[in-house]
Amino acid sequence: MELTSRPNEVTDITADQLRQYIDAHSQTEYLIVDVRQPEEFEKGHLPGAKLIPVGTIVERMAELSRHANLIFCCGNGGERSQRAADLAAKNAGFKVFKLRGGLSAWHEDKVSGFANLKAIDLSGGIDKALLSAMNLEKGAERFYEALYAELKNTVVGPLLNGLAGAEEGHAREIHDILTEMGAAPKEDFDDFYESLPGDLLESGETFDEVIQRAKDDKLGPVALLELALGMEFRAHDLYAALADRQESAKLRRQLQELVDQEKKHGNDLLKGIGMLAEALG
Secondary structure, three states, X not given: OXXXXXXXXXXXEOHHHHHHHHHHOOHHXXXXXXXXXXXXXXXXXXXXXXXOOHHXXXXXXXXXXXXXXXEEEOOOOOHHHHHHHHHHHOOOOOEEEEEOOHXXXXXXXXXXXXXXXXXXXXXXXHXXXXXXXXXXXHHHHHHHHHHHHHHOOOXXXXXXXXXXXXXXXXXXXXXXXXXXXXXXXXXXXXXXXXXXXXXXXXXXXXXXXXXXXXXXXXXXXXXXXHHHHHHHHHHHHHHHHHHHOOOOHHHHHHHHHHHHHHHHHHHHXXXXXXXXXXXXX
């Protein structure tokens, strides 16, 4: 699905239209801008959304210039998102849309909290950050392997096995980026990846904490997949936030490709949850 807008005008779109557009497009092509306050954003927001409170839109307009399609949202699609969208529409080159009904109209899953950049080491530049991200991918692989061991005889067994392999694939892509930058580890990928502990997940929690919580809460099969879905949403947010911090257009694009893959994993899990719920009756 495509979104059409006239120059210097704001076009309203529905939640259904936005969902179809997100599913059909890379996040390199659009930016969802949440114009609420940080405490509202923390309680729940669209995956990959960027928080820019409406009162700061003018001074932060340069942050929007990398994106051709801007989609503004607030709590109920009212005054805040309209004002922010109007301001953006005055800047040439932007195609500006507003989510009709705001977050209240979005009945699908949302992400709570902020992208947990503490899970990634940002102290030594992008190379250290990417090395940290490889460890997160190893943690996600371990997590999916644990879910697969629990649910391999269900309809989602193949899905979980595939997702475990995909996390290693992400780590390999990150290793390739580091190689291009001349910052890859001395070991080859297989040896380095094997050495990673995989002790952290994208939420900032440890692998052991999440597994123990699942045991303590005696989570059933569907709840376990929902736990995985939350992890993918946070991974989506994490890579989107990391991409947004980069000046290099090539590096932003490479990181946004990982965002798109995390988005696909989330969609696959949503389908898996439906399949599992139906199978369990």
